[in-house]
Amino acid sequence: MLNxxxxxxxxxxxxxxxxxxxxxxxxxxxxxxxVSELGLTSARWQILGSIANSQHAQSVxxxxxxxxxxxxxxxxxxxxxxxxxxxxxxxxxRHKRAHLIAMSQKGHKLFKAAIELQTxxxxxxxxxxxxxxxxxxxxxxxKLKIRLEKEIET
Numbered sequence: 001m002l003n004x005x006x007x008x009x010x011x012x013x014x015x016x017x018x019x020x021x022x023x024x025x026x027x028x029x030x031x032x033x034x035v036s037e038l039g040l041t042s043a044r045w046q047i048l049g050s051i052a053n054s055q056h057a058q059s060v061x062x063x064x065x066x067x068x069x070x071x072x073x074x075x076x077x078x079x080x081x082x083x084x085x086x087x088x089x090x091x092x093x094r095h096k097r098a099h100l101i102a103m104s105q106k107g108h109k110l111f112k113a114a115i116e117l118q119t120x121x122x123x124x125x126x127x128x129x130x131x132x133x134x135x136x137x138x139x140x141x142x143k144l145k146i147r148l149e150k151e152i153e154t
Contacts, residue, residue: 013144020141034121035114047077048086048103048111057090057100068145086110 006014031042040048050063060078064071078101081087086107089099103111126134 016140030121034117038110038113038117040110040114043073043077044081044086045111045114047074047081048107048114051087051101051103051107052111057102059092059095059098059100061098063101081107 028042031045035041035045046067047063050067051058054063054066058066060075061071063078064074067074078087082089084106085104087101088104090102092098092100
């Protein structure tokens, strides 16, 4: 049931997008299983990763934009993480209501434990894949992401 009017690239990108959707679902299931013993979900872990990989404390809105998701979903999870002492709010000198988020000591320990679980898993998952092939895939995904971001902004 392919659209006869698609270009060859259009067909290929459609197929790639469908594969990415399927991969995303499987990654969420695998991530949930991997970190469940830590009391995390893939969504919580993803937010902790965004916090851990930012250069300095950022707002919920910044993390949502960075992750390409709605701010409200991130806010709900951040509120849960705050109540559990995993992350903490800090004043934002540029905005009185948009607090900055940082990991607490408990959050740092939890994120480190998640990475310790993830390391052997990701090494096994990536076994036999060529780094240069991975870079090509990343490049294509990055180009599509940039085009989508431009489309969303207009």
